[in-house]
Amino acid sequence: MELNQLTIHELHELITKREVSSTQIVQSVFKRIETVEKDIHSYVTLMKERAFAAAADADKRIREGDITPMTGIPVALKDVLCTKGIRTTCGSRILHNYIPPYDATVVEKLKAAGAVFTGKVNMDEFAMGSSTETSCFGITRNPWDLKRIPGGSSGGSAAAVAADECIASLGSDTGGSIRQPAALCGVVGMKPTYGRVSRFGLVAFASSLDQIGPFTKDVEDCAIMMNVIAGYDSRDSTSVPLDVPDYTAFLSRGIDGWTVGIPREYFIEGIDPEVMEAMKSTIAVIEGLGAKCVEISLPHTGYCLAVYYIIAPAEASSNLARYDGVKYGFRAGDGRDLLEMYKKTRSAGFGAEVKRRIMIGTYALSSGYYDAYYKKASQVRGLIKGDFEKAFTQCDVILTPTSPTPAFTIGEKMDDPLQMYLSDIFTISANLAGIPGISVPCGFTRRGLPIGAQFLAGHFEEGKLIQMASAYEKNANLEKRRPNL
Amino acid sequence: MKITRAEVEYVAHLARLEFSEDEKEKFTFQLNNILAYVDMLNQVDTTDIEPVSHAIALNNAFREDVVEDSLNPELSLANAPEARGPFFRVPKVIE
Numbered sequence: 001m002e003l004n005q006l007t008i009h010e011l012h013e014l015i016t017k018r019e020v021s022s023t024q025i026v027q028s029v030f031k032r033i034e035t036v037e038k039d040i041h042s043y044v045t046l047m048k049e050r051a052f053a054a055a056a057d058a059d060k061r062i063r064e065g066d067i068t069p070m071t072g073i074p075v076a077l078k079d080v081l082c083t084k085g086i087r088t089t090c091g092s093r094i095l096h097n098y099i100p101p102y103d104a105t106v107v108e109k110l111k112a113a114g115a116v117f118t119g120k121v122n123m124d125e126f127a128m129g130s131s132t133e134t135s136c137f138g139i140t141r142n143p144w145d146l147k148r149i150p151g152g153s154s155g156g157s158a159a160a161v162a163a164d165e166c167i168a169s170l171g172s173d174t175g176g177s178i179r180q181p182a183a184l185c186g187v188v189g190m191k192p193t194y195g196r197v198s199r200f201g202l203v204a205f206a207s208s209l210d211q212i213g214p215f216t217k218d219v220e221d222c223a224i225m226m227n228v229i230a231g232y233d234s235r236d237s238t239s240v241p242l243d244v245p246d247y248t249a250f251l252s253r254g255i256d257g258w259t260v261g262i263p264r265e266y267f268i269e270g271i272d273p274e275v276m277e278a279m280k281s282t283i284a285v286i287e288g289l290g291a292k293c294v295e296i297s298l299p300h301t302g303y304c305l306a307v308y309y310i311i312a313p314a315e316a317s318s319n320l321a322r323y324d325g326v327k328y329g330f331r332a333g334d335g336r337d338l339l340e341m342y343k344k345t346r347s348a349g350f351g352a353e354v355k356r357r358i359m360i361g362t363y364a365l366s367s368g369y370y371d372a373y374y375k376k377a378s379q380v381r382g383l384i385k386g387d388f389e390k391a392f393t394q395c396d397v398i399l400t401p402t403s404p405t406p407a408f409t410i411g412e413k414m415d416d417p418l419q420m421y422l423s424d425i426f427t428i429s430a431n432l433a434g435i436p437g438i439s440v441p442c443g444f445t446r447r448g449l450p451i452g453a454q455f456l457a458g459h460f461e462e463g464k465l466i467q468m469a470s471a472y473e474k475n476a477n478l479e480k481r482r483p484n485l
Numbered sequence: 486m487k488i489t490r491a492e493v494e495y496v497a498h499l500a501r502l503e504f505s506e507d508e509k510e511k512f513t514f515q516l517n518n519i520l521a522y523v524d525m526l527n528q529v530d531t532t533d534i535e536p537v538s539h540a541i542a543l544n545n546a547f548r549e550d551v552v553e554d555s556l557n558p559e560l561s562l563a564n565a566p567e568a569r570g571p572f573f574r575v576p577k578v579i580e
Contacts, residue, residue: 101560195541208539237546238539306523317500324501326573328564341576342501355502359512360519362500363488376526378536383529385537417515418522434540459541 003028004074004164005482008221011167012069015062022058022072025167026051026116029074033118033165036485039146042160044079044137045087045120054116061114069224071114076166078157079120080127081212082201083107090203091125091135094349095329104201105236106170106212106229113228118166121156125351126320127177127205129153130423133414134353141410142185143483144449148407151181151423154215158185161215162450162483168225169215174205175308176403176427178213179439183402183452186441186481188216188469190226191427193460194434195240198233206315207238209308209431219440219470223247226462242460250467256290258468261395265301266426272405278443278451279401285476286399296394298387301429303380305421308428310364310377316354317361323349356417385433392458397468400426402439402452430456438465440473444481487520488513 003025014020030048037043058072082088082100089095124134132140132155140155142148143163150159154171158181161169171178173191182189190213197212214225232241283293325331325345332348335341364373403423413420430437435456442453457464490513497504558571567574
């Protein structure tokens with residue numbers, strides 16, 4: 001085994017025993033990047049020099065005995081997270097040259113814990129997409145099959161972890177952008193409760209839905225990352241001032257006596273038969289651990305996608321109004337006047353999917369249509385949230401497939417926005433209700449593509465998700481595989 | 486048709502975007518498909534249902550009124566496409 005293939009907790013053990021240094025780990029990661037990056041293209045910006053400097057610094061701290069579970073561990077950051085002095089693009093031409101003057105809170109926290117940043121990873125432009133095909137820096141490929149997409153929008157974060165081009169990474173999830181690529185790339189991805197992790201320094205897409213979360217190689221690493229990034233931040237007024245538990249304490253508690261809800265509305269026509277098969281095996285493993293699986297109902301499930309495709313674009317159209325060619329980013333050659341400059345800048349700076357969503361959002365919020373679209377969607381959102389509140393009186397966690405299909409081929413859904421949107425059909429509800437969700441690997445298709453299972457829990461119940469996912473992971477006896485690169 | 490080509494042009498103006506004739510055609514078609522899809526929301530009875538704008542509603546998230554550091558003018562202007570002195574420079578606004 002190479003060092004870059006290990007998990008955070010395995011490396012941490014080697015570090016504390018002084019058997020390896022952070023510098024050796026970082027060397028191993030960059031050697032891997034040099035070998036496979038041309039095929040995968042996870043990264044938009046590499047931070048090699050800074051990474052080695054940070055590793056040397058971590059090694060000094062390690063010698064002094066100042067060690068946290070993240071000290072010296074190489075982590076990749078989705079290019080939607082602001083990094084002081086390092087270009088942050090959101091995969092968009094309009095921010096291609098933007099250099100933030102500050103770090104996002106999650107970046108600060110990881111830095112303080114001693115993590116080493118390897119670089120910024122690729123994403124759909126402004127996190128709008130499910131395939132990482134809309135980045136202005138080109139596509140990212142799925143490490144399990146280079147003809148396929150890695151999922152999105154955090155496709156770079158997922159592919160980099162799956163291909164061992166980093167040990168863990170951060171992404172953001174507005175409608176499934178952590179969980180769906182985690183499932184499609186065979187890694188663990190968690191979207192925390194809305195308000196659990198500070199969004200300060202996360203470039204906004206849809207502010208009432210966005211959350212930052214980790215991509216890791218196993219559930220224990222997910223708990224370790226959550227311990228670092230969770231918590232209240234006075235700079236994000238929507239972050240919630242609640243105590244954060246030690247998530248690693250949930251790892252080996254088991255799930256004996258738990259009730260797991262299986263929502264009938266999520267087991268619908270259109271699910272790939274191999275995904276369905278994997279779900280059945282997952283249920284069998286869970287029941288073998290002493291949990292009871294019961295059918296539940298989330299009656300408004302069928303409306304989630306429609307609600308999302310009003311609310312997310314509405315918030316996006318407002319958030320993206322700031323890109324005007326004045327304060328930062330790209331400006332198109334001087335227009336005759338300010339209005340013309342705005343229009344030329346935004347039309348040349350944004351890609352097609354971003355413009356499509358700005359148009360839907362602007363229309364839905366425009367005079368005369370607000371009640372019919374935005375207000376109506378917000379009301380149905382209330383009903384969806386109510387569905388979950390009711391469900392969690394009947395069960396501890398809910399189990400669903402993360403995505404209806406395994407990774408699809410590059411280009412397959414680019415010309416049909418609605419088909420693309422449908423790949424998030426099982427993940428969107430958690431964002432609308434604000435609840436946490438985790439995707440864990442639960443098998444492979446016969447072609448060797450990863451499949452993910454999603455667990456959902458009530459607000460601020462990330463601990464339950466870790467407890468459930470960890471029990472499943474330890475007992476599923478899934479074949480240990482690595483992508484063949 | 487939920488949205489006409491003329492409406493697409495009007496919304497584009499509101500959003501400060503401009504499109505070629507081909508793009509207008511394509512967007513009118515795609516937006517109509519999406520709006521036809523979201524029409525399903527009209528099947529839901531939402532009488533007396535409160536709209537939810539945030540899943541975890543916090544009211545009045547105040548902080549202490551303490552002076553803190555903020556970005557200095559140089560850093561604030563460092564990413565500007567065009568700056569002059571302590572100002573952002575833009576094309577003329579007033580004739």
